[in-house]
Amino acid sequence: MMSGSSSVRGKLGLAVAYFREVIVEMKKVRWPNRKELTSYTITVVLVCLVMFLLTYGFDVLVTKGFQALGIGNS
Secondary structure, three states, rough: OHHHHHHHHHHHHHHOOOOOOOOHHHHHHHOOHHHHHHHHHHHHHHHHHHHHHHHHHHHHHHHHHHHHOOOOOO
């Protein structure tokens, strides 16, 4: 009759063990300092900007090409 209760304790024990392991692993992480974080952030923003400009430019070229062929809206 106690199988339901032991099942809950077993699952709770697994959850506790999991979070203990998470804490151990998080202590191993090397977190970036402020200078590194700033550098990484600037890099990500610049890459996003470049990708936006490339995508926008490609879209404009394809749209102009279709318009020259008489395909699509005005």
